[in-house]
Amino acid sequence: MNDAPPNITIERKHNHVELCLNEAVLFDAKTSGFEAFEFRHNALPELRFSDIGLATTFIGRKIAAPLMISSMTGGFDKAVMLNRRFAEAAEHFGIPLGIGSMRQALENGSQRESFSIVRKYAPSVPVLANIGAPEVAKGLSADDIRIILELVEADALIVHLNAAQELFQPEGDTDFRHVLHELSRLAAAVPVPVIAKEVGCGISGECARKLLDAGVKVIDIAGAGGISWQKVEEFRYLRLAGKENRFSSEALGELLNWGIPTASCLIEVAELKKLPESPEFEIIASGGIRSGLDIAKALALGANIAASAGQLLKAVHEDHLEKTIETWLNDLRAVLFLTGTATPEQLRKQHLTYKNRQIFS
Secondary structure, X not given: OOOOOHHHHHHHHHHXXXXXXXXXXXXXXXXXXXHHEEEOOOOOOOOOHHHOOOOEEEOOEEEOOOEXXXXXXXXXXXXXXXXXXXXXXXXXXXXXXXXXXXXXXXXXXHHOHHHHHHHHHOOOOOEEEEEEHHHHHHOOOHHHHHHHHHHOOOOEEEEEEOHHHHHHOOOOOOOOOOHHHHHHHHHHHOOOOEEEEEOOOOOOHHHHHHHHHXXXXXXXXXXXXXXOHHHHHHHHHHHHHOOOOOOOHHHHHHHHOOOOEHHHHHHHHHHHOOOOOOOOOEEEXXXXXXXXXXXXXXXXXXXXXXXXXXXXXXHHHOOOHHHHHHHHHHHHHHHHHHOOOOOHHHHOOOOEEEOOEEEEO
């Protein structure tokens, strides 16, 4: 990949963190959908709470709990500290860690420490490298791939699908032609599993099927209900342009809340696992995960693990990252106990009810 002027990307990375922490960038016209579901209580759990374990597997690796610190940042000075804190927490809890977009590592070698630092502080957990669909569509060189995988000693490679974000981004790249073709070539070439991840608008069952056919091994649905990256980029656009002159006021509200709720995506994608012709794959549920109860509901709806970014970014900013993760995992243990479920895998067999009517199992 050719070197590009680094200042724009560095400024954008800094803006993203600042806006996510300080502005109203969450979906406000739709939710993740998890609140519509509840578990059936088991009055005879036949378990001892202290015996409940959360260990599971992900991409062939044993992890201590079905939670991932999702992709957030990298590529500017402050990201060194942020990624160190996320890495320390991931190592402490024995859970996977996703890295923010590594495009900047290809554009500017001086920013590579903000990514490579994670392996220093998270030496034993799965670490997921990350590159955007527009970069994949243009074709990554063998050297590009080598850099982003070796920089973090990656156990998998995330390709993030962010069409809506790029549409709203002032300097966005909206050329998404050839993504599937190049993604298929990439999946065949890299020595680690490829993960397809949305960034907050969701992956439908139809899109998931195409991604699986292209060789993707993990689908991170990243549905609507958490951060709207359209809103993040809209704030950036307004700072530059002063007013919105690209879209009509009548359409803007819906475009800023564009996306498929996380629970809906999860139900659609999990259905693919039941098809006899479907390849084996794993599902990450992200997009509006705010507690261990959300994690539990995601598992019951078919996810292998859940992931969170925005809530954990705020937690590290407020200096209670480990406490937040600890309480979420305790939430999850509570659900296991109250449903009489011994392991996260068994939670996928638990029944959820919707508006007092049992519909999923």
